[in-house]
Structure formats: structure tokens, C-alpha cells
Amino acid sequence: MKYSRVLKNNNQILSEAVKQAYYPEHISNFSIKMVFSGNSSYNIGKRHLNLFPDSFLALNQGTTYSSKVDSNIPVNTLSISFAPEFLNDFYGTQNKSMTTLLEDPFNHNNQSENFFLETIYPFAGDMKYNILHLKNQIEQDFSNDLLINEYLHHCLINFFKIYHKEVSNKSENLNFLNKSTKFEILKRLTFAKEYISSNYNKTSIWKILRRLPAYL
Numbered sequence: 775m776k777y778s779r780v781l782k783n784n785n786q787i788l789s790e791a792v793k794q795a796y797y798p799e800h801i802s803n804f805s806i807k808m809v810f811s812g813n814s815s816y817n818i819g820k821r822h823l824n825l826f827p828d829s830f831l832a833l834n835q836g837t838t839y840s841s842k843v844d845s846n847i848p849v850n851t852l853s854i855s856f857a858p859e860f861l862n863d864f865y866g867t868q869n870k871s872m873t874t875l876l877e878d879p880f881n882h883n884n885q886s887e888n889f890f891l892e893t894i895y896p897f898a899g900d901m902k903y904n905i906l907h908l909k910n911q912i913e914q915d916f917s918n919d920l921l922i923n924e925y926l927h928h929c930l931i932n933f934f935k936i937y938h939k940e941v942s943n944k945s946e947n948l949n950f951l952n953k954s955t956k957f958e959i960l961k962r963l964t965f966a967k968e969y970i971s972s973n974y975n976k977t978s979i980w981k982i983l984r985r986l987p988a989y990l
Contacts, residue, residue, distance in 0.1 A: 804833065805856065807825060
């Protein structure tokens, strides 16, 4: 089963249930990847990630990656790729005051820059609720672009909330004065946690987990 759709604004949605699939290296728009059953693997540079149903993966625009599914049972995946123009509009409406938006609603100054920490985030709460509703709509082959884009808009809102909790707040708790140092340390700790999450069922890795700071 496969559902592939490009909306009129160039946002893309791909949903499929497969046992084997391989997508060679290609460049991504900003995208969010989810798995609802089984697991899929991703190679991003030298990093190898396994994605399970309790998490989702966020990739920046311009990132090169490959992905693979290799399973005895169907693996149900969902990928949402956001068009740069859609992201730019979203950033503009989220970051500008109402007065500025009314005076100059279309000048967002290319705010869709790469600044997200590319990693695995928890798939729960409002994010999961919204995505499950979107998944239900596309499984019914719903053709209303406006409503689907509304789901995608809320997906971005929920991602920002999760990013703020998982990255911004945690970096502020690190005892370093320099913001770039805080972010770099958090990135390294996050990649360590990411490795554990991707390989918990393959190795006795609990000793590493116990060494990570409690706030991660």
C-alpha cells in the first residue's frame, strides 16, 4: 500500500506499508519522518538511525540522506516534506507582530534557514494526535488541500513546541556561558542518546545510558 501526493503548494506526503524498500542518497527539504509499526533505518552522513513508533525524525532542508526498510512484516511509514515557501510563510506568521503582518504580509525575508538539531524526537501528545488525524484523512484519499495544509501547519506548530522543550530549554540548563558551546554540547549528548535509542535492542548499552545527564 502506497500513498504519494504533492499538494498545490509543493508540500509532499508519502505514506506506505512495505517489507522491503530502499531509497538511495538524495537531498531533502525540511521533512518529518514517522513509523507506525516496525522500524525503518536512515543514514545521515556517518550516522545510522533506527526509527521506531515512539519517535519521529526531523531533517533540515539540504540534508543528504538515504533510508531503508527491511522487515518480515509490513512497516508503516509516513514522510512529510515541507516546501521552502510554505516554511517561509509559517516562520513569518509565527515571528512577526500582527501590525507588521498587516502592513507587509508577504515579506518574510527568507527566514526558512537550517537551524534545527537533526535528530529523533518523542512522538507523543499533540504532535501524535495531529498526525494520526492527518493519517486517517489520507487513508480515506481525502482531496481537500486546504484542510491537509492546515494539518501540516499544526504539525509545524507542534514541532516548534517539542523543539523548544527538547533543545532550547535543555541547552539553557547547561552550565556554559557561550550559547554556541551550549548547543554543541547538547548536540553531542543528543547524538549519544540517539545512538542508544536506535540500538537499544542490539547491544547491552544501558551502562552508557546511566552516564547521561538526567535532564536528557
